[in-house]
Amino acid sequence: MQFTADRLAGEPAAWHDVVSLGASIRGRTLHPGDEGFEQACSGWLLTVEHRPAAVVVAADADDVAAAVRFAAQAGRPVAVQSTGHGKSVPADGAVFIATGELRELSVDPRAGTARIGAGLRWDEVVAAAAEHGLAPLCGSSGQVGVMGFLTGGGLPLTGRTYGFAADRVRSLDIVTANGLLRTVSPLQEPDLFWAVRGGKSNFGVVVAAEIELLPLRTIYGGRLHYPVENREQATRVLRSYLAWAREQPEEMSSSVTLMRFPDAPQLPEELRGRSLVLVTLVHVGEEELGARLVEPLRALGPAQDTCGAMPYTRITEIHQDPKNPVGAHLRGALLREPDDEAVAELVSFIDPAKSGGPFPGIELRHLGGALDRPPGRAHAVSTQGAAFHLWLRMPAPPDQADAVRGAADEMLARLRRWDTGAMLPGFLFDHDSAPERVRRAYTEADHRRLTAVKATYDPNHLFRINHTIPPARHPADG
Structure with missing residues (x-):
């Protein structure tokens, strides 16, 4: 890779060593304007755009180490990305390490x-x-x-x-x-x-x-679709699901999603302008028991029912998550057990009688069970006693981004009575990337410990293109 003087003009002196960086790695070093640069720093989530100073497409761990050392010497932050599903902060001016070729x-x-x-x-x-x-x-x-x-x-x-x-x-x-x-x-x-x-x-x-790995070959799982024509139907299904979930053994994991679709020609005809309540589930155990546990949900009359025994290799087909890049506003929260008032609020967001946007997808993932027990190898993740994880996904075209964010703020504000105030660190995106919001993803004791570990291993905050945990300040710093 050749770098001209014009391309490096005006950069800090240390940045001119980018030529030596390119010579020291087995992979590729890309600069703005190079072929492959845009593709290397793109990703699945389109609502965050990266404009790094350079991209290192690492071929091995030595490449990663060389890129990190270079960034530290040049005074540049480091960004890292594999698929771009978790993009949260634009990597502007950073040394961007793409790990997609580390395929061991x-x-x-x-x-x-x-x-x-x-x-x-x-x-x-x-x-x-x-x-x-x-x-x-x-x-x-x-x-x-x-x-x-x-x-x-x-x-x-x-x-x-x-x-x-x-x-x-x-x-x-x-x-x-x-x-x-x-x-x-x-x-x-x-x-x-x-x-x-x-x-x-x-x-x-x-x-x-x-x-x-687990000795798990098969599961019992699938989706149940409930198209709803009015609030009463949606309320009945959601209440029934919540009552059902409370009675389930730990071998049953599930979620319920409330969706409302625009009347758009690119959508399947059966979804255009419709509202839907969707239950997804995975049962780890005998097929007969799984089928018996699902019977109360089947009694609600789903229009589509894909539940059945399947090989574990099909588990990621259950939710039918989009495979192509999307522009979406994503938010998370940890909720207490929803009561009837919470159900009314949730159902109001997908009211079939509404016209125009927003068009949310609101998933409530049932927690508890093993998620609430201390792990054998302690880590910094916890449900903090929540009953459900709320996962809000809203289409966010560039010309509507501000309106979509405002609508998401309003929806979460209306659910505040049931919000524990906590979040899961794996569900922090652009809105929740600032340190004061990141704190909510951890217990107070865990956050203090995280900042102390940060001060030990990254005191200069090189790794800050993320949901930021700053290093603890030394008492002498005031």
């Missing part, structure tokens, strides 16, 4: 573990593990990068049964702010190992992980 993947069937590179997506790991009758704890989308999911804690579709995905991480390989590659585990630098599982990219660039 091996399964040890005897140990029941997998070693995973940072460039992999969950569908790839699920398929590799299934060859040995094993399964990882993954979320609703097979397109999501494994490392962002694990370091955000990872709320899996089988969470009530098995807990957070972070519970199953045995070790991580991470490049810290001094450019050193470390392997961290419960026995090796345990504070850093604890912090990265929940603290995401605040402590370094994770290049590989070793995780535990």
Whole structure:
């Protein structure tokens, strides 16, 4: 890669060493205007745009270490991305490390573990593990990068049964702010190992992980669609689901989603201008028991019912998450048990009688069970006692972004009585990236510990293109 004097004019003196950076790595170093630059720093979520000073498409961990050392010397922040599902802060002026080519993947069937590179997506790991009758704890989308999911804690579709995905991480390989590659585990630098599982990219660039797999070949799961013509129908389905969920064993994980669609020609005819309540579920156990547990939901008369026994390899098909890049405003919250007043508020957001936007998708993921128990390997993720996770997704075309954000603010304000004030770190996006909001994703004690670990491993706050956890200030600093 050649860099002209014109392209580097006006940059800090240290930035001129970008030529030596390009010479020191096996992968590619890209600058604005280079072929492949835009593609390398794009991603699944289109509402956040990156304009980094340079992109390093890393071929291995040594490339990552070289890029981190260069950024520290040049006084530039570091941004890291695999798939771009978790974009939160524009990486303007940063050294942007793309980890998509770190594709190590091996399964040890005897140990029941997998070693995973940072460039992999969950569908790839699920398929590799299934060859040995094993399964990882993954979320609703097979397109999501494994490392962002694990370091955000990872709320899996089988969470009530098995807990957070972070519970199953045995070790991580991470490049810290001094450019050193470390392997961290419960026995090796345990504070850093604890912090990265929940603290995401605040402590370094994770290049590989070793995780535990489960001896799980099949599940009972699927979706039940309930088109609703009025508020009364929507209220009946939502109330019934909430009552049903309270009675379920830990082997049943589920969610309910309320949606309203515009009358748009690009949508399937059966969805245009319609409102829908959708229940998704995963049961880990005998098929007969799963079918029996679902009977009360079937009695509500769904228009579509896909529930049944399936191989674990199909688990990421249940939610039918979009595979192509989207422009959406995303928000999360942790809620107390919704009562009848909360149901009325939620249903009002998808009132079929409304005309015009907004057109929200509001998912309530049932928590509890193993998610509330202390993990075997402690980490920084917790439901903080919440009953449900609220996940708000709203289409956000560029010319409507402000209006969509305002509508989301209003919706969450109306639900404030049931909001615990806490959030999950894996569901923090642009609106929730500031330090004062990030604090809500952790208990007070955990946040203090995170800032202390940050001060040890990244005192100069090199890793700040994320949901930011600043380093603790030394008492002498005032």
